[in-house]
Amino acid sequence: MLTKWLIERKRDGAELLPEEIQALMRGYASGEIPDYQMAAFAMAVVFRGMTARETAAMTDAMMRTGEVLDFDGWPRPTADKHSTGGIGDKLSLVIAPLAAAAGLAVPMISGRGLGITGGTLDKLESIPGFNVRLAIPAFRRIVRDVGCCMIGQTETLAPADRKLYALRDVTGTVPSIPLITASIMSKKLAGGARTLVFDVKCGRGAFMTTLDQARGLARSLIRTGQALNRRLAAVITDMDRPLGAAIGNAVEVAEAVEVLRGGGPAEVRQLSIELTARMAVLSGVFVSFDEACPALAALLDKGEALEVFKRMVAAQGGDVRAIDNTARLPVAPVIRDLPAPHAGFVADLDADKLGRAVLALGAGRRLATDSIDPSVGLSRLCPVGTAVEAGMPLAHIHARGVTDAGRAEKQILAGIVIAPERPAERPLILETLDSPA
Numbered sequence: 537m538l539t540k541w542l543i544e545r546k547r548d549g550a551e552l553l554p555e556e557i558q559a560l561m562r563g564y565a566s567g568e569i570p571d572y573q574m575a576a577f578a579m580a581v582v583f584r585g586m587t588a589r590e591t592a593a594m595t596d597a598m599m600r601t602g603e604v605l606d607f608d609g610w611p612r613p614t615a616d617k618h619s620t621g622g623i624g625d626k627l628s629l630v631i632a633p634l635a636a637a638a639g640l641a642v643p644m645i646s647g648r649g650l651g652i653t654g655g656t657l658d659k660l661e662s663i664p665g666f667n668v669r670l671a672i673p674a675f676r677r678i679v680r681d682v683g684c685c686m687i688g689q690t691e692t693l694a695p696a697d698r699k700l701y702a703l704r705d706v707t708g709t710v711p712s713i714p715l716i717t718a719s720i721m722s723k724k725l726a727g728g729a730r731t732l733v734f735d736v737k738c739g740r741g742a743f744m745t746t747l748d749q750a751r752g753l754a755r756s757l758i759r760t761g762q763a764l765n766r767r768l769a770a771v772i773t774d775m776d777r778p779l780g781a782a783i784g785n786a787v788e789v790a791e792a793v794e795v796l797r798g799g800g801p802a803e804v805r806q807l808s809i810e811l812t813a814r815m816a817v818l819s820g821v822f823v824s825f826d827e828a829c830p831a832l833a834a835l836l837d838k839g840e841a842l843e844v845f846k847r848m849v850a851a852q853g854g855d856v857r858a859i860d861n862t863a864r865l866p867v868a869p870v871i872r873d874l875p876a877p878h879a880g881f882v883a884d885l886d887a888d889k890l891g892r893a894v895l896a897l898g899a900g901r902r903l904a905t906d907s908i909d910p911s912v913g914l915s916r917l918c919p920v921g922t923a924v925e926a927g928m929p930l931a932h933i934h935a936r937g938v939t940d941a942g943r944a945e946k947q948i949l950a951g952i953v954i955a956p957e958r959p960a961e962r963p964l965i966l967e968t969l970d971s972p973a
C-alpha cells in the first residue's frame with residue numbers, strides 16, 4: 537500500500553480503513569515512512585478530521601507500536617487521571633496517592649510542562665532525588681507495593697506518539713481533536729489502567745479556550761476509550777483563572793502536600809476529591825459518588841493519602857524529609873510580596889497572563905529542550921473574591937533575582953483585576969461527561 541495514496545485519500549476527505557491506519561503508524565514508528573509524508577498526513581487530518589472509527593484505529597495502532605502494560609489479575613483495580621494541562625494544576629500529586637489510599641492501583645504516566653502549562657514530572661523533580669525515569673519493572677513493582685507510581689513516557693511506551701507529537705509540534709499540526717485524542721489516549725492506554733478520568737481544562741490558561749472545544753475533546757476521548765474497552769469519564773473544569781494559590785514547581789509540591797495534610801486551597805481539595813471519586817466509582821471501589829466523596833475527604837484529613845505519597849517519594853528515590861518539611865524544597869534567592877495597588881475585591885485572575893509571568897521567572901519551558909528552575913514561581917495568590925486593602929500582599933513572588941522579581945510584578949499585576957464590587961461566584965466544574973453523546 538503506497539503511503540502517497542493514503543495521504544491523498546485523507547486529503548480528499550475519504551475514511552481510511554483500520555488496517556491502512558495501522559500500516560501508517562507501524563511504518564512511521566519503524567522509520568519506513570519519512571517525516572515529510574507523516575507531516576503531510578497530519579496536515580490532511582487537521583483539515584479533514586477523522587471519523588470515530590479512524591481515531592480509535594489510530595489510537596490502538598500508536599499504542600501497539602510499543603510495550604502495552606497489563607495489570608489484569610492484580611488484586612486492585614487500575615485507574616489513572618489525565619489533565620489536558622493548565623496553570624497551577626498540581627492535582628495529580630494529590631490524586632495518585634489519594635486513589636491508592638482508597639484501594640486503587642495507579643500506574644500514572646505523566647508529562648513535562650511546555651509553554652505556559654506546567655508538567656507533573658517537573659513538579660515531582662523539585663523533590664530532591666525524585667526519579668521519574670524508572671524502567672518498567674521498577675514502575676510495576678512500586679505500583680504493586682505502594683499503590684501508585686508516577687513516571688514519564690518511556691522509550692518503549694507508544695513510541696509512534698513520541699515521534700509524531702514532536703513532528704506535529706514543528707509542523708503546525710497540533711490543533712486537531714483526533715490527533716490530540718490518539719496522542720493522549722495511546723500513551724495512557726499503554727500505561728495499563730482500565731479506568732481513565734480526564735480533566736479537560738477550559739479557558740484562557742488552557743489548550744481548549746472555549747466550552748465547545750473542550751466538549752469536543754472530552755467526547756472524542758470518551759468515544760475512543762470506550763471503543764477500546766476502557767471505563768471513562770471526563771470533567772471539564774475552569775482554567776480561565778489558575779488553580780489554587782501556587783504556580784511553579786516546588787511551590788506547587790508544597791501546596792499539594794498541604795492538601796494531602798487535610799488543608800490547602802478549597803478548590804484544589806474539592807477537585808482532587810471529585811476526580812478521584814469518579815476513578816473509584818468507575819472502578820467499583822465505591823458504589824456511588826456520594827459515598828466516595830466523604831470517604832476520600834476522610835483519607836485526606838487522617839493523613840492516609842499523605843502516607844502513601846511519602847512511600848511513593850521514598851520508593852522513587854526522593855528525600856521524604858522535603859515532604860515532612862516543605863521548607864527543604866528548593867528555595868528561590870528572592871521571595872517578596874506583591875502589594876495590592878489599591879483597595880477592592882480581587883475580581884479576576886487571568887490564567888494566561890499569570891502563566892506567562894511564571895514562565896518568564898524560569899518555572900517553565902519555551903522549547904521542549906529548555907531547562908527549568910524548580911524554585912521560582914508564585915505562592916499565596918489571593919483567590920478571586922478576596923477583599924484587599926491597598927498595600928496588602930496579593931501574592932508572594934519567588935524569583936532568581938530582584939530584576940526578575942520587578943519584571944514579574946508588572947506582568948502579574950497586568951493579570952489581576954481589583955474592582956469595587958465582589959464578583960459573582962463561578963463554578964469550577966463546568967460539565968461532567970460519561971458518554972460521548
Ligand code: URA
Nearest residue numbers: 701710715716719720
Ligand atoms: N498532549 C499530548 O500528549 N498530545 C497532544 O497532541 C496534545 C497534548
